[in-house]
Amino acid sequence: xxxxFDVAERVRQVIGEAGCTQREFARxxxxxxxxxxxxxxxxxxxxxxxxxxxxxxxxxxxxxxxGTMTADGADGGAEGAYDGPDGGAPRxxxxxxxxxSGRPLQIVRETVRLIAERGFHxxxxxxxxxxxDTSTAxxxxxxxxxxxxxxxAVRWCMDEDTARRAARIAEAxxxxxxxxxxxxxxxxxxxxxxxxWLVWMDLWxxxxxxxxxxxxxxxxxQQWRQTVAEVIRRGVEQGVFRAVDPEFSAxxxxxxxxxxxxxxxxxxxxxxxxxxxxMEIACNAYVDTELTARRSGTDAAGPADRxxx
Numbered sequence: 001x002x003x004x005f006d007v008a009e010r011v012r013q014v015i016g017e018a019g020c021t022q023r024e025f026a027r028x029x030x031x032x033x034x035x036x037x038x039x040x041x042x043x044x045x046x047x048x049x050x051x052x053x054x055x056x057x058x059x060x061x062x063x064x065x066x067g068t069m070t071a072d073g074a075d076g077g078a079e080g081a082y083d084g085p086d087g088g089a090p091r092x093x094x095x096x097x098x099x100x101s102g103r104p105l106q107i108v109r110e111t112v113r114l115i116a117e118r119g120f121h122x123x124x125x126x127x128x129x130x131x132x133d134t135s136t137a138x139x140x141x142x143x144x145x146x147x148x149x150x151x152x153a154v155r156w157c158m159d160e161d162t163a164r165r166a167a168r169i170a171e172a173x174x175x176x177x178x179x180x181x182x183x184x185x186x187x188x189x190x191x192x193x194x195x196x197w198l199v200w201m202d203l204w205x206x207x208x209x210x211x212x213x214x215x216x217x218x219x220x221x222q223q224w225r226q227t228v229a230e231v232i233r234r235g236v237e238q239g240v241f242r243a244v245d246p247e248f249s250a251x252x253x254x255x256x257x258x259x260x261x262x263x264x265x266x267x268x269x270x271x272x273x274x275x276x277x278x279m280e281i282a283c284n285a286y287v288d289t290e291l292t293a294r295r296s297g298t299d300a301a302g303p304a305d306r307x308x309x
Contacts, residue, residue, distance in 0.1 A: 007051070008040050010065050014058035027159045029053040030108050030152040049144050053104040056142070104142045104152075106132050111153040116195035120150055120202045151216060154203050157196050158220045161185075165227060175235030179253075179287055182228065186257050187280040188264055197261050225250050232291065242293045249291060256286055 015025045022040075026033040031050055038044035046054070055062040110131040114123045125146070129136045143149045164185055172178040188194040207217040229250035235241030260279040267273030 007046060007065060008042055011046065011051075011054055012040060014054060014060060014065075018058060025057070027156075028057045028105070030104055030156055032155065047144075049142055049148065052142050056102070056104055103132070103134070103138065105156075107139060107142055107149075108152050108156045111149050112157060112195060112199055115150075115153060115202055116198040120146075120206065125149075147212070150206065150213065154199065154213075154216060154220075157199050161196065162223070174240050175231050175238055176240040176287065176292065178231045179228070179235070179291075180284060182231065183257070183280055183283045183287070186261065187276045187283070188261060189276045189280075193276075194265065197265055201262070201265070225254050228254055235291065239293055241291045244291060252290075253283070253286060257283055 015022060018025055018028075020028070022036065023033045026036045029036075029050065030053065035044060035050075039046045039050070051065050052062055055065055107128060111123070111128055114127055114131060118127075125136050125139050128149070129139050132139070139149075143152060165182060172181050185193075188197050203213065203217055207214040225247075229246040232241060232244065232249050232253075233246040236243055236246065257279075260274060260282060263274035264276050264279050267275065
């Protein structure tokens with residue numbers, strides 16, 4: 001138990017020297033923030049792969065995190081590694097030439113790209129290793145199995161999406177413009193947006209068969225729908241939206257976005273079908289006809305925001 005808490009203390013030191021929040025550090029090491037929090041509190045043990053990614057992100061030696069290396073870099077027992085001159089944890093030793101700096105994020109990005117191109121079940125660890133110009137042993141060092149790779153890839157996409165949403169809506173003048181910005185981000189105009197949607201589609205398929213992935217999907221989707229609901233709620237308060245039920249309206253709008261995005265992805269480059277531009281126009285039309293406050297007339301003239309029981 002003492003060793004478990006000492007490892008947690010070392011990870012806290014790495015996070016402190018990284019100069020970022022705990023949540024941001026979790027994003028950097030592609031780790032569930034709640035798992036990081038539980039591991040730091042001692043109610044959960046860090047896995048070897050997680051410590052490897054933490055060492056990589058903090059530019060420290062994994063042996064130091066585990067307590068098998070002393071502050072001067074010498075191999076030592078756990079007890080000798082934990083106690084510095086003042087009785088506290090010693091400063092983490094930095095490797096002289098870390099060969100895998102940024103390797104976990106590289107692995108995750110290449111995994112996302114390959115999943116988008118081929119689908120998760122068609123991607124082998126050997127394919128990811130080749131894309132990263134490294135060995136399969138290095139991939140397994142950071143991510144022991146395919147399940148961990150899928151979760152890391154999906155979580156990275158989620159974090160990237162959340163960061164872009166926050167940046168976009170911060171620039172908007174009112175909630176109506178915020179919603180338009182969110183819609184623009186969801187329409188797969190760019191190759192990167194198409195990649196993310198293809199990963200989401202694989203996630204949905206996996207969620208239907210896997211409890212663990214299903215929980216991950218449910219958690220993120222709840223956050224996304226709540227973001228939309230909060231924007232709609234602000235719009236009602238600002239008077240740019242009529243008096244609708246924010247949660248129910250968010251349910252309808254996110255369902256529209258999902259369905260249209262799948263149609264866009266199913267349309268080939270030269271095939272006639274739904275384009276990203278058509279998707280964006282349709283979603284904005286929903287905002288105009290279903291949500292936007294009527295400047296003349298009454299709210300009663302608009303469609304009902306929730307079906308009758």
